Amino acid sequence: MAVIRRSPATDEKRELWTVAPLRRRHWLPLHRRRRRWPYIQRVATEQAGGAPGGQGWPGPGPLATGKAWRPQQRPALRRQRSTFLPVAFWRAARVWITRLFFSMVVVLTMAVSFTGALRSYPPSEVVPPPQQSNGLWLGFRWFSGDFEDSELQALLVRVQRNRLQSLFVYVGAIGPNGTLPASHGPGLVRIEQALQQAGLDRSVQVLAWVEGTRGAGAGLPPQPKLESLPVRAEVQRELGTLLTQNPVAGLHLEIQGVRDGDAAFVSWLAELRDTVLAPEQTLSVGVPPLRSRWLPGPLGKHCWSPSYMAQVAAHVNQIAVHTFDTGLPLPGLYQRWLEDQVSELLPVVLQELALRQGETLTRWASRSSRSSASQAKPAFSVLFGIPSFSERRLNHFPSAENVGVASQALIAALVRERRAVPDRLSQQLQVGYGLFADWTTQDDEWQALSHYWH
Numbered sequence: 441m442a443v444i445r446r447s448p449a450t451d452e453k454r455e456l457w458t459v460a461p462l463r464r465r466h467w468l469p470l471h472r473r474r475r476r477w478p479y480i481q482r483v484a485t486e487q488a489g490g491a492p493g494g495q496g497w498p499g500p501g502p503l504a505t506g507k508a509w510r511p512q513q514r515p516a517l518r519r520q521r522s523t524f525l526p527v528a529f530w531r532a533a534r535v536w537i538t539r540l541f542f543s544m545v546v547v548l549t550m551a552v553s554f555t556g557a558l559r560s561y562p563p564s565e566v567v568p569p570p571q572q573s574n575g576l577w578l579g580f581r582w583f584s585g586d587f588e589d590s591e592l593q594a595l596l597v598r599v600q601r602n603r604l605q606s607l608f609v610y611v612g613a614i615g616p617n618g619t620l621p622a623s624h625g626p627g628l629v630r631i632e633q634a635l636q637q638a639g640l641d642r643s644v645q646v647l648a649w650v651e652g653t654r655g656a657g658a659g660l661p662p663q664p665k666l667e668s669l670p671v672r673a674e675v676q677r678e679l680g681t682l683l684t685q686n687p688v689a690g691l692h693l694e695i696q697g698v699r700d701g702d703a704a705f706v707s708w709l710a711e712l713r714d715t716v717l718a719p720e721q722t723l724s725v726g727v728p729p730l731r732s733r734w735l736p737g738p739l740g741k742h743c744w745s746p747s748y749m750a751q752v753a754a755h756v757n758q759i760a761v762h763t764f765d766t767g768l769p770l771p772g773l774y775q776r777w778l779e780d781q782v783s784e785l786l787p788v789v790l791q792e793l794a795l796r797q798g799e800t801l802t803r804w805a806s807r808s809s810r811s812s813a814s815q816a817k818p819a820f821s822v823l824f825g826i827p828s829f830s831e832r833r834l835n836h837f838p839s840a841e842n843v844g845v846a847s848q849a850l851i852a853a854l855v856r857e858r859r860a861v862p863d864r865l866s867q868q869l870q871v872g873y874g875l876f877a878d879w880t881t882q883d884d885e886w887q888a889l890s891h892y893w894h
Contacts, residue, residue: 558771558845565852568893573821573870575606575760577649577877582609585626592630595878596638601890605872606724606758606823607631607646608692611682614652614664618674624685632687645689647724648682654697654705666704672711680716690722690757698728700744709755724758729766730784732777746788753792757820760874761785763846764827767835774840775849782824782853786871789822793868823874824850826889828881843885847873847892 576599581587598604609628612621628646635641652664665671679691691712698705709725717723731743744752753759763781768774826846830838854871875881875889 559775559848561848561852565855566848566892567855568851569854569858569871571870572603572872572893573606573819573823574602574604574872574893575608575823575874576602576604577608577874578610579877579879580610580612582627582631583611583622583625583648585630587627592634595631596634596640598886599640599644600638602875602886602893603872605644605870606692606821606874607644608649608724608760608874609646609688610649610651612650614650614675614678616664618664618671618678620650620678620682623678623681628686628688645722646687647690647692647722648686648688649692649694650679650682651694651696654695654699654702666708672708675708676711676716679712683716683721690717690724692724692726692758692760694726699742700748702748706751706755709752713755722757723755724760725752725756726760726762727752728762729781730788732780746784749785750788750792753789753820754796758823759789760823761825763825764841764876765833765835766841767837768840769837771840771845775845778824778846778849779853782850782857785822786857786869789820789869793820819870820868821870821872823872826850826873826875828875828877828885830880843875843881843888844892847889851892 599607609625609631611625614620625648628648631646632641635644635646654666664675682688683691693709695705709723713723727749728742728744730746730749749759761781763778766774766777768777824846826843827836827841828843829836832838850873857871873893881889
């Protein structure tokens with residue numbers, strides 16, 4: 441290897457000395473090549489019989505001046521490696537560390553693929569329950585009456601085929617002052633008349649779907665302000681007018697942003713149950729899922745604890761769990777999470793129903809003067825949400841969260857719970873799915889829904 445220096449004065453290239461070709465071990469990282477620099481200088485000095493003179497160029501070399509030249513030691517950029525361990529040891533350690541890293545990556549990839557793959561259930565666990573309490577979210581046009589008679593007949597056919605017992609018809613959002621955009625819906629009258637003509641008015645209930653925002657989000661103030669007594673009074677007046685002017689069986693509330701432990705929300709539900717709704721009417725509420733035991737992180741931020749879920753269930757007749765928008769990218773992970781939700785939520789509801797038999801029934805019976813004595817208290821039902829929308833977001837992957845994947849997991853989980861407590865599930869609690877929503881469900885998804893739940 442020839443060492444070349446360029447003269448700053450004459451801009452000439454001169455060959456000062458020749459160094460033997462470096463061996464393979466010299467092709468090292470930069471910080472290790474710098475440590476080899478004194479060795480290169482020493483070899484060059486021995487081969488050339490001298491070295492360039494001084495610190496600069498040009499100038500007389502050590503042979504001309506008679507001075508002994510010593511290679512300049514550059515400061516070490518890193519602490520020198522211990523001489524007790526040979527180079528072969530560090531080379532072997534680097535190789536094994538690399539192998540271990542890639543082995544861990546392969547094992548982790550295989551574990552995630554195995555866990556996230558679509559689960560295969562035995563035939564005994566995919567038998568749909570004989571008693572179902574299913575629901576469907578309907579858009580605003582079913583409230584305003586902007587639909588054709590053929591569409592109404594198609595809806596009745598789907599209600600009968602899929603055993604839908606709850607229809608959530610969207611009315612509007614509660615404003616900051618507790619007002620609603622509309623109070624009378626011509627579409628509700630047409631739906632009720634069609635149900636009566638088909639003989640489904642006793643098995644299917646139509647609920648007015650009212651939504652709102654409890655926590656501040658997207659720069660908006662909290663709506664409604666449940667801590668304010670005037671706002672509460674206005675909300676109760678608007679909801680009372682809605683129930684009076686429309687043939688509905690109750691209310692379905694979708695209040696977004698309710699945090700775990702929100703006492704104002706629980707007290708508001710108690711006031712609605714006592715002052716607005718009749719004993720025979722249904723109070724339904726959409727709730728977030730429970731905190732997962734095996735999947736912490738972003739999922740637990742907006743989830744509820746079992747104790748708070750029991751407080752909410754004490755004042756309502758129906759809860760619709762939002763078991764979608766989880767952010768899980770693989771269908772197997774979503775199915776395992778959904779099974780975990782069913783196994784954790786149903787014992788909480790059953791425990792609350794056991795307490796209600798001794799305490800809540802007495803409190804509800806005290807309001808029997810508002811209705812006839814022959815009317816019975818509505819049964820409690822739990823709906824687990826099934827998504828049918830295909831919009832891809834950070835918290836929703838349609839390949840993992842869809843009608844087929846969710847139906848298989850829900851049916852398998854309900855079969856296991858029915859085996860554990862068959863009498864209590866059939867007598868006190870009605871369980872089913874809630875399809876969200878009618879305007880996003882395609883024909884193939886309706887067929888898949890009928891295939892799994894029939």
